[in-house]
Amino acid sequence: MPAIIEAMFSYPFLTRALIVGILISLCAALLGVSLVLKRYSMIGDGLSHVGFGALAAAAAMNAAPLYVAIPVVVLAAFLLLRISESGKIKGDSAIALISASALAIGVMIVSLSSGMNTDIYNYMFGSILSMSSGDVTLSVVLSIVVIILFAVFYNRIFAVTFDETFARATGTKAGIYNMLIALLTALTIVLGMRMMGAMLISSLIIFPALTSMRVCKRFKSVIICSAIVSALCFFTGISSSYALSTPAGASVVVANLIAFLVFAAVGAIRDAMQLRLGKG
Template sequence: MNSTINLIQEALSYGFMQRALIVGVLIGLSSAMLGIFLVLKKFSMIGDGLAHVSFATVAIALFLGASPLFVSIPIVTVSSILIMNLNEKAGIHGDAAIGLVSSFSVALGVLISSVSGGFNVDLFSYLFGSILAIQKTDLWLSVILAIGVIFTVIFYYNDLFAITHDEAFSSVIGIPTKRRNYLIATLTSVTIVLGIRVVGTMLISSMIIFPTVSALQISKNFKSTIIIAAIISVFSVVVGLLGSYVLNLPSGAAIVMINGIILGIMMLYKGIVQR
């Protein structure tokens, strides 16, 4: 027990772990608050699709010798809007639109990495996350993102609530549904790009889906779902990061496993209560 406490104290003394915890908590908070709108609108897999897009943008950035962060944010944002336009204007359902964009992006990323000499260490860290890769730029962008997400959810709560439950009716009563959807898509894109530093492109979508689905098992209303999901997400990030250091495990996988365990507990609790 004492050795574990000592290891946690040691972890907290390192700058990279402090940055990882702050960024992880802010990304966890942002993804959880956005998650309910994406899950209930049946767009939860957009996180997975955009993660695949970010894989391609990282490959492009590494090939060009540019900063992956500043290459990924605009391209992933445009891709999220493209997915929504395919769904709205081309009549392609959400999951199919996501599949089209994500599969094309993975193919592009693999081709670029092949041309540039294969998968290197940098690209591998983006695939599965690396807390050592988190820089001060990520920290400040995460702070701005979290503020933007919290402001959006609070200020546009009624609009987002209406759009989530009945988008057609929301449009009829004058809510600018397209602008609100684009706003959520943009915030989700930035969350995905920043989140891949912590858990990687292969696992980032889980930070959007798991906390919300867990919260839905026990929540009583829309607001409580957002609050519970945020608490679960932040708890999973903190325990997952510290646990990964103590047990020498991959941080991204540890965070997802904690989320999975919590979901299992919530489902078990719901099953017992409903009997």
């Protein structure tokens, strides 16, 4: 195993992917806890499909992918949030509507401009080779900004996640924090989706939160546990992708799935034991 890791770090592109990927996994895990608890998990999925459309459009226009995708996905995030809050169309169906449309438009653009080729496969399922060194810098800077903002507003984010009505009543501008969460989520998704793929990036947001909620009982420990689980799963996923020559995104998701199953088993066993102790 150490030999594999050593060999991995001898490739600069793999080292870059690992640095960016772990930072993005951290961001996704932090935001994911809030999104899952607020019942907004579908927003992550919707945004990644919008991101796919934006990347396809950027490729067709020969523009730098991140500079097109970031503003489009951020806009979509605000739109999805508004729809979820206004309640005219039920949130989940509105998101399904938008994500399917964006996906369809993206496929149309790709097939009209260059035909179905490896690009579309890479957008869908991710490619570890997709990061240029400029992208790496941007990703590192943005993910550090996401982590810092999350830490600074941690208490408010907890309050808004746990009980939005109370938070509003006691003077927290819940709308602003919801927007902040949506904005940070949009950035994380755009940065992560080219490596993880549009189909798989939302798992990075949802899995670590659900995994740690099997075992942890406090908000802070859920957050910390999610961050650790997420980073570890990413690392494991990439290592096994290197060792087994499997796609990076799928390997990371499978690592997350295994972690989830292990945590769920541990949680179930612990609860059963507590029940028995409580009875005895």
